[in-house]
Amino acid sequence: MKNATQVILESIKSDAKSLAVLIDPDKMSIEHVEGFINMVNTSIATHIFVGGSEVGEGVTEALVIEIKKYTKLPVILFPGDVIQITDKADGILFLSLISGRNPEYLIGKHVEAVSKLKQTNLKVMPCGYILIENGKETSVERVSQTKPLKRNDIQNIVDTAKAGELLGMKLIYLEAGSGATHPVEPEIISKVKRELNITLIVGGGIRSKTELESAYKAGANLVVIGTAFEEDEAFFDNLQK
């Protein structure tokens, strides 16, 4: 039997086309988890991400325990803050917000997280997190007090992603922001992918199968979708195995 760590490492890899369903602990009630996860299980989703920009103490842990009752998919923390760390998940995206210049989100929270992480068996996945403007202010922008990269300055986006790789990050996440009006454009995805030798995650504002497929076609290895499921669970019908 493969353990959860192996499964995660092998499943988020640079030749895969994976889909993570993002569950925001603020928006999912414990009572609704069983039904929701049953829909996830019958879909093409390969991962469950759990996280939000602002989540109360203990909420994430209770949610992860409930999710784990109903699925074998890897559950990965996607935390906006240290209090979202729980050893009940399989892994954690150890995000550094490399599009911004706020030291707290570049390295501060990470130092704070170490004593907690040492008490867990979480698979820690270093991830360069790049926020790209989408036409409106995002929660990440507000919480981190940073500005996103301009979407027409593609060279700067490419160089930022490459700098993350050269620093040793194992994943790069191009983020338009939760509920973005404009997802990350295929041209940006493909130019970043061409320069990278590591796995590329793309998320923010993807609401249709066509947008999902064009992100894969452009080079995304893992796409993250949250808001589209929050707004209409019938979206799962389009994403059956």
Ligand SMILES: CC(C)=CCC/C(C)=C/CC/C(C)=C/CC/C(C)=C/COP(=O)(O)OP(=O)(O)O
């Ligand atoms: C190192 C640790 C443990 C924490 C810090 C990690 C960093 C640097 C995070 C970057 C900044 C940040 C606030 C990321 C949040 C990512 C996330 C889960 C976004 C989803 O946002 P929602 O909470 O869904 O936003 P809405 O509520 O607006 O939909």
Ligand SMILES: O=P(O)(O)OC[C@@H](O)CO
């Ligand atoms: O909620 P959506 O817009 O799908 O975005 C997913 C994720 O990239 C947000 O951090």
Ligand SMILES: [Mg+2]
């Ligand atoms: Mg959201």
